[in-house]
Amino acid sequence: MFRFFDTSFEASVSDVTALGRFALGTEAIHFVQIQSDISMRNHSFLVLVLLLVVGVFGVDTDVVKSVSVMEGDSVTLHTNLTEIQTDWELKWKIQDDTIIAEIDGETNIMTVPGNKNGFEGRLKLNKTTGSLTITNIKTTDSGVYKLKISGKNLAESEFSVTVRGVFSDDGVKKMSAKKGESVILQTEIISIPDNVIEWTFGPQDTALFKTDRQKKTPRYNEDDVKFKDRLHLDTKSGDLTVKNINSEVSGLYKVKIIKRTHTLQKIFSVTLYASHRISGSAGTGVSVICVAIVLACAVAVCYWKKRKQSGKMYDDDDQWS
Incomplete structure (x- = not known):
């Protein structure tokens, strides 16, 4: 048994069989196994020698x-x-x-x-x-x-x-897309050199992607079939592209950028807008048509009023003749 953060240090020799390296946080305590003979009984035993103890707490004190x-x-x-x-x-x-x-x-x-x-x-x-x-x-x-x-x-x-x-006014960046379109969730970070990137989806934080510091390659959650062939991760910036948006894949997306000293988290809310939503060019055409109809109605009203006034004048002339 070993006890750290205390004045005592105990070890059960029968439990120790090899050279050990015991890690705590980011620091480590190293031990060396020394084998020896004791007097006439020629028995082997292990002696653990403490070589180095650094940073028990794992907290940098000067930086x-x-x-x-x-x-x-x-x-x-x-x-x-x-x-x-x-x-x-x-x-x-x-x-x-x-x-x-x-x-x-x-x-x-x-x-x-x-x-x-x-x-x-x-x-x-x-x-x-x-x-x-x-x-x-x-x-x-x-x-x-x-x-x-x-x-x-x-x-x-x-x-x-x-x-x-x-990044957002209330902690959640809101984005919308039409069904079938693609949406890019941008972290707005230029470069993520050796940090872990982790993307999740929905209230249960279902894993989508996670990168590895050593291999530098993303691991994709293949069990979630609704995202199959829909996702692309930019490993340099952490940006995530979601293709062919539909109701199944709309919702909350979270990205964690895990550094050695701190972790950043960004949240995106992706929603669908109605398919009948008018595009910019179509909206301009509709506006022109509406204006033309209003002008036509105005001309018709003016013509009708003028005709009415002319008819009244003729009636007055008939009364005086």
Whole structure:
């Protein structure tokens, strides 16, 4: 048995059979197996030697991570932790040291005061890892976000969040298409070099595409037959093309761009408009016809009034003759 984040270190030798590499978050603890003979009994045993312990928390303490998003995006700031330990206290603060979210590992109580002060319910805190998500981000959310983890050990990290441009007004980009047309869901990101791209569809977040950091090739969900031969993914930008739109494939599309320090999420709502919707050229023709009808009616009314007045004048002349 091994215990990390504590002063004690215990190992059951009978359970150890090979050279091990034990990973926690992004860091690792390496051990070397040493075999030896003990006195006259010529028995083998394993001695585990601790070579290196780096970054127990998996949190960078000296680097300010830059995060660039668009208004309407959602962004998750990663802690790189697998779980919050019972003797830890985790706090998220903004640049004026106002606490916006916190977790007490001992009591297992999570609070998000920022939702009542400034963020209006747009903050989500992962109770297991402590990662913080800001949904439907606004330009006023730009600034420095500070993560502090305290307990037997102390770790701090900072994220500099910048909001540039507008993706959507309310967190969902609305798009429409005629039945049978194609629609391109654009992430508005020029290049996604080594990040994971994940597209999902519908309220159940059914997987559509996911790329791999190492292989650089997208994996398509072949089990969902309604999307067969309908999808094309641009692996450089993350843009998704949906072909031959119909009611089955209209709805909510979500894309996650998973970076090492944070995750971006964009949401699209694709709807169908009626097939009888008038195109631009047809609409112009109809408008011309309507104007012509109105003018013809106006001429007819004027002619009728003139004829009526002429008839009345003739009646008056007859009375005086």
